[in-house]
Amino acid sequence: MPELPEVETVMRGLAPVMEGQVIASVYCGEKGLRFPFPDRLAGRIQHAKIKKLERRAKYILIYLSENNILVIHLGMSGRIRILAPGSNAPPEKHDHFELGLADGHRIILNDARRFGMVFDVAETDFLVHKSFCHLGPEPLLDDFNAGYLREKLKNKSSAIKVAIMDQRLVVGVGNIYACEALYRAGISPIMSAQKVSKAKLEEFVKQIKIVLMQAIAAGGSTLRDHRLPDGDFGYFQQTLNVYGRAGQDCMTWGCEQTIHRIVQAGRSTFYCPHCQK
Numbered sequence: 001m002p003e004l005p006e007v008e009t010v011m012r013g014l015a016p017v018m019e020g021q022v023i024a025s026v027y028c029g030e031k032g033l034r035f036p037f038p039d040r041l042a043g044r045i046q047h048a049k050i051k052k053l054e055r056r057a058k059y060i061l062i063y064l065s066e067n068n069i070l071v072i073h074l075g076m077s078g079r080i081r082i083l084a085p086g087s088n089a090p091p092e093k094h095d096h097f098e099l100g101l102a103d104g105h106r107i108i109l110n111d112a113r114r115f116g117m118v119f120d121v122a123e124t125d126f127l128v129h130k131s132f133c134h135l136g137p138e139p140l141l142d143d144f145n146a147g148y149l150r151e152k153l154k155n156k157s158s159a160i161k162v163a164i165m166d167q168r169l170v171v172g173v174g175n176i177y178a179c180e181a182l183y184r185a186g187i188s189p190i191m192s193a194q195k196v197s198k199a200k201l202e203e204f205v206k207q208i209k210i211v212l213m214q215a216i217a218a219g220g221s222t223l224r225d226h227r228l229p230d231g232d233f234g235y236f237q238q239t240l241n242v243y244g245r246a247g248q249d250c251m252t253w254g255c256e257q258t259i260h261r262i263v264q265a266g267r268s269t270f271y272c273p274h275c276q277k
């Protein structure tokens, strides 16, 4: 499943191709994705100029002329590929949405499981839209900090691992990154959120930012590797210290524990009971 770093990577890959271009054609597949494509979407976005691309949580925001924003979410299995002008690459099974740009580039959304989303929202309605109004701060921005986290968690008795994955608290700290950041900060995933010390919360915030930035950097290097005419990007390998390592030795020097796996709120948690208190 694409997480925040993958979505950031896709957005950064699309931006130089799309910004400043005009949408010349729009294809919406009959099946729709998680929801049917919105009524008359193609009519609203065709001929629009693309002003800029941004990311919010795991949504790619394509700012268009006429104060409209085209929103793409990759869901569980969404992949975007860019076809260069004149490319004769064949269509693929599960291609559900396509933008043709005036310079001949084609942006194609392929989504085998169809949990993705494509919709548009007026710029003026963005902050009150149901997909965005409840989202917490971006983890890489300064308004996500230890003071903020402490205030939000002071009455939270749920486990810190479960609390940090709540998108209303902070967006984009998915399961892998929650496990990795807790391990690096030495915090037990099962500790009650309100009991984590101030010093540990400081370290936790720092490690969340570091693991996400490292993953984005890894995504940036795959982008460079995939700069082929018919590039497909968005998924990449990253170095994981604890996630997926159940039964293997803890990687902390001098620790002789093995990594444990438990399930919290239906998701796997990997941690070292010795290093994480």
Ligand SMILES: [Zn+2]
Binding pocket: 250, 251, 252, 255, 256, 257, 272, 273, 274, 275, 276
């Ligand atoms: Zn350990």
